[in-house]
Amino acid sequence: MALTLGVNSGFVTTAPSADPAGTGVTIDGSSVVTKHTSPANAAKITSIGWYRESGTNGANFEVALYSDLAGVPVTRLFVDNTNSTTSNGWVTVAVDWAISASTAYWLAVQMDAHSGSSGIDTAASGGAGYDAQTSQTTLNDPYGGGLVADADGMAAIYALVQLNVTGTGAVIAQSADAAGSGVSKSSGSGNVVAGSADAAGAGVAQWLAAGAVSAQAADAAGVGISKSSGSGNVIAGAADAAGVGVSRSVGGGAPQASAAVVDGDGITKSLGTGAVLAQAAAVDGDGAVTAANVVGSGAVSAQAASVDGDGAVSDSAITGTGDVRASASTISGMGLVEGDQPQSSGGGKFRKRPAWIVPMHPRPYMPIITGSGDVRAGSASVRARGEKKMSARQRAFVAGA
Amino acid sequence: MSATHPTGVRNSLADLVVDLIDAGAAAGTLEFQTSGSAEVATLTFSDPAFGSASSAVATASAITADSSATGGTITKAVAKDSNGNICFTCTVTATGGGGDIELNSVVVSAAQQVSVTSLTYTAPP
DSSP states (O other), X not given: OOOOBTTTBEEESSOOOSOOOOEEEEOBXXXXXXXXXXXXXXXXXXXXXXXXXXXXXXXXXXXXEEEEETTEEEEEEEEEEEEEOSOOEEEEEEEEEEOOTTOEEXXXXXXXXXXXXXXXXEESSSSSOEEEEESOXXXXXXXXXXXXXXXXXXXXXXXXEEEOEEEXXXXXXXXXXXXXXXXXXXXXXXXXXOSSOOTTSSSOOOBSXXXXXXXXXXXXXXXXXXXXXXXXXXXXXXXOTXXXXXXXXXXXXXXXXXXXXXXXXXXXXXXXXXXXXXXXXXXXXXXXXXXXXXXXXXOEEOOOOOBTTTTSOOGXXXXXXXXXXXXXXXXXXXXXXXXXXXXXXXXXXXXXXXXXXXXXXXXXXXXXXXXXXXXXXXXXXXXXXXXXXXXXXXXXXXXXX | OOOOOOXXXXXXXXXXXXXXXXXXXXXXXXXXXXXXXOEXXXXXXXXXXXXXXXXXXXXXXXOBOBSSOOOEEOOEEEEEOTTOOEEEEEXXXXXXXXXXXXXXXXXXXXXXXXXXXXXXXXXXX
16 A cells, blocks of 8 residues: 555554555654644644654654644654664554644654664655655654755654544424424323324324323314323323213223213213212113113113103103192193193103192292102203193103002 | 523523533533444533623633543433533534534544533523
């Protein structure tokens, strides 16, 4: 390989090992200097090496570092003046010389005269400056010698330099997760609270393992819920994956909701084992919570019912042949007289029941006394219609016999 | 879509984070570490470490170099207050490697000087 500044001549960050294949000049009894500018961030020289292309005499040699002044070596800044080797090839000397970055220096080698001959590799071009002085017994301070022999020449002398480590930083905080955007997501254990989107969609904190999740926005399946695939409790005030207005637990947690439902029928429904509490509505359109709608083992309580969209308890839920009892004014107000048989309707069925006056009965209620029904509702309404001219909607109690 | 914040909020977020570096009695530190979290070099922030954020970016005041590093191969940097509480952790690579902090070399010899000439912290969008 050729002699190259920064590779096998001058300042290097990696020590060369190959033969630079330069032109040999006599080094024994002479001093040789080569110029180079230290790299940016240079801190110190840890080793000086020179390529002894010939000779095996163990004569003493010196290495040194000179300052530069207008292209000429001047002041000897450092010197290591007692070294010897019988080897040729790359000859190295460990040093610890602090230097300045981006500064021109001259690297120097001198070898005492000896029998036989020793040479050092050089190149006549491609360098930053080269000079040699004969009949030298040491590396002088100052160097002396006047103008250099070759302003673009170089010698196979290197300085292994250690750089300061330096850099710049621009730390940018990110909000997105690996899957997408804008969420903190945990695949492990712990509580997750987030107000923004997750991998599946928009606006949810999603918990893939066990733990409590709180969120006020949508989940992967739809809108407005936090959803747990584990065993944590889920609290939400809005809709779930199946529909509208419910929190639903897929695991064993206890769902709580104050609104609506699954199946569009006004109830909260538990798919697990938790207890379901609801203050509204019912199942199957009949004002009752049916056992079939409790899939798990939880208790279901309902305090009200609505039926078929007509505000009445359907006849199918009223068994027996009971009668209708109301105050005289209620009976009269409906255009009836005692003994008439107004017709109650519900669920598409009609049933005639005798109406009886009960003194002091609270208006305007008309309790329907059933034979053996077990449906109780505190505010159920009934559409009752007389055979002749009843058309007013009245309220009634339905009670078991 | 991801959540975004107006610039004023982002400035507050950035200030919140970088001001944590000043929480201790003394100046905070920027500790370069190996992948195994061994300390390689420790630089010292000014106190306060950062100026007020502008356009969601807080810029560090002068950071004092570690003139004699422990040495090792750096993969990350940890900003701490003087009590050792971590304020943020960021990646470190060689120049061009895409790290939050890029150094001219991540391989540091014992007693080598390590410095950072500029550092900014940008709040989440």
